[in-house]
Amino acid sequence: xxxxxxxxxxxxxxxREGQWSWIAHRVTGVGILxxxxxxxxxxxxxxWGPDAYNRVVSVYHHPIVQxxxxxxxxxxxxxxxxxxxxxxxxxxPSATEHQARLFWATMLLFAGSMAPITxxxxxxxxxxxxx
Amino acid sequence: xxxxxEPRREADAGRRPRAGFELWAWLFMRLxxxxxxxxxxxxxxxxxxxxxxVARVDFDFVVxxxxxxxxxxxxxxxxxxxLLHGVNGxxxxxxxxxxxxxxxxxxNWSFAIVGFSLFVLGSVIVFTFDPAQFL
Numbered sequence: 001x002x003x004x005x006x007x008x009x010x011x012x013x014x015x016r017e018g019q020w021s022w023i024a025h026r027v028t029g030v031g032i033l034x035x036x037x038x039x040x041x042x043x044x045x046x047x048w049g050p051d052a053y054n055r056v057v058s059v060y061h062h063p064i065v066q067x068x069x070x071x072x073x074x075x076x077x078x079x080x081x082x083x084x085x086x087x088x089x090x091x092x093p094s095a096t097e098h099q100a101r102l103f104w105a106t107m108l109l110f111a112g113s114m115a116p117i118t119x120x121x122x123x124x125x126x127x128x129x130x131x
Numbered sequence: 132x133x134x135x136x137e138p139r140r141e142a143d144a145g146r147r148p149r150a151g152f153e154l155w156a157w158l159f160m161r162l163x164x165x166x167x168x169x170x171x172x173x174x175x176x177x178x179x180x181x182x183x184x185v186a187r188v189d190f191d192f193v194v195x196x197x198x199x200x201x202x203x204x205x206x207x208x209x210x211x212x213x214l215l216h217g218v219n220g221x222x223x224x225x226x227x228x229x230x231x232x233x234x235x236x237x238x239n240w241s242f243a244i245v246g247f248s249l250f251v252l253g254s255v256i257v258f259t260f261d262p263a264q265f266l
Contacts, residue, residue: 030224
C-alpha cells in the first residue's frame with residue numbers, strides 16, 4: 001500500500017462495508033441538511049399567503065424535482081436504517097463481531113423498503129411525464 | 132471521527148471516559164436519532180409517499196393540517212431536532228476535514244448561525260400561522 005500513499009492524512013484505506021456505510025451516512029446526512037435549510041424557507045412562505053406558498057410548492061410538482069424527491073426519501077430511509085445499525089453497534093459492543101452481516105441486513109431492509117416506495121413514487125413521475 | 136486523543140493506555144482499558152461536551156453531543160445524536168426515526172421517516176412517508184404524495188400539498192393542505200395542534204407540535208419537534216442533529220453532524224464533519232483552527236471556527240459558526248436563524252423563522256411560522264388573515 002505504501003506506493004499508493006499520498007500524504008499522512010490522505011491514504012487509500014479500503015475499509016469495505018464499514019467505510020462505505022460511513023461515507024454514505026455522511027453524504028446522505030449533508031444532503032438532507034441542505035434540503036432542510038431550503039425546505040424551512042419554502043414552508044415559511046405559508047405566512048405570506050396562498051399566492052406565495054402555492055407558487056413555491058409548484059416547484060415540487062415538476063417531474064425532475066420529483067426524481068430528486070425520490071432521492072431525498074431514499075437518503076432519509078438510508079440514514080435512518082444505518083443510524084439504527086450504528087446504535088446497535090454502540091450500545092452492544094459484541095455486535096462488532098457481526099458488523100458485516102449487520103451492514104448487509106441494513107442494505108436488505110433499505111432495498112426492501114425502497115422497492116415499494118420507488119414503485120409508488122416512480123409511477124406518479126411516469127404518469128406526469130407521459131400520462 | 133478524527134478527534135485528537137491521547138493514545139489509550141493499558142490501565143485505562145475498561146474505565147469509562149469522563150463525561151464532557153463530546154459525550155453529551157454523542158448521546159444527543161442517539162436520542163434525537165431515535166425520535167427522528169419516527170418524526171422524519173413518518174413525515175417523509177406521509178408527505179411524499181402516501182395518498183397522492185407531494186402533489187396534494189398546497190396552501191389549503193397546510194391550513195387543514197395545522198388546524199391540529201398535534202401536527203404543529205410534530206412539525207416543530209421535527210424542525211428543532213433535525214436542525215440540532217444536522218448542525219451537530221456538520222461539526223463532526225468540520226472536525227474531520229478542516230484542520231486550521233480559524234477556518235474550523237468560521238465553518239462551525241456559519242452552520243450554527245444558519246441553523247439558529249432557520250429555527251427562529253420556522254418556530255415563528257409554526258406557532259403564529261393564522262389562515263384567518265388570508266380569508
